[in-house]
Amino acid sequence: MMSTSQAIYAGWMEIPTSVVNEEARRRAEDAAIAAFVDQYAGALYRVAYSVLRNPSDAEDAVQEAFLRVLRHRQSLAEVRDHRVWLIRIVWNIVLDRKRRAKTRPETDDVAELARVLPSNGLSAEELAAAAQHHAHVLACVERLPAKEREVLLLSAFEELTSVEIAAVLGITESSVRSRLFRARNLMAGLLDHQRSLR
């Protein structure tokens, strides 16, 4: 099934270049970008939030991603998979921001995690314990090497296949698999260590 943006874009592509004037082309690009916002803003936000773990920072990153798309709208026709392309853009933005900020993510705080994560009918005590556990897990994720951590974070998105993760990270699919394997082993070791300390 063709998505809205693809349909719009395909429609624009069918118009002969000689007939299309600058204004019409610009309007078509704007419509395509608007469709991208409708369709992918939520997914991009979740990708950004998984790295930054700060709602306002994640939203800023999404806005910056779409601004970049607007700036490079001439190259929209060359993009094959818009979803992966957009995720790659926002991924690079959030990694860059995280590298520059070097600040502790907001939701490392257990109380903040308890507020953000769904309660699913848990009691207050259970919710606090779950938040504590999630905070420990996130602390362990932060201790992973960057390459393994990135693959692990992206693999948490159900809608991304290993081929798409490879496209986002600019590596081969086999590298994704091997890094994911290493990341899981490292995580298991780290969590065991945490458990033994408690």
Add this chain to the structure above:
Amino acid sequence: MKSNPHTPVAPDSGEETLRLIASLPAPSGLEERVYEALRASPGRGRVLAWPGKFRSKVALENNWMRAAAAAAIVFVIVGGGWSVYTRVEPGRNGKVVVIPSRAPDSGGFSGAGAMRVPETLPGPSVTPPTKKAAAPKKDRSIKPAAGQNKATQPARPEVLR
């Protein structure tokens, strides 16, 4: 064929947490805020975009106003260039003092103008022969080679130091 990395994992490998975070819903009104950001982006403006506080006060959206502003900028730049051009006096040959370049010797050290005088050994000094001198003494230390005529050997000068 596309493959999925979401293979079954150990229940406590921590990926549940990441999946929980990855599945958190986006805040409401995100799309509208992104639209606003795109609308307000400078890339959408024209060449001369005015700051927001002036935009509301003065109706600068008119084309003639923009043209006037552009003309004023061009006038200032050209006028400034012309004033600089008219003040500078071109083509006057001043006294030019050519300072010889003192290229340093190899290694960057200079000789400070010193001239090298080669050391020479003192030459042999010969005493003038005395008039009363008798027949030259025979130097017995030097023997003529065998079969060489003694009369043909020249007198050796005495070297004095």
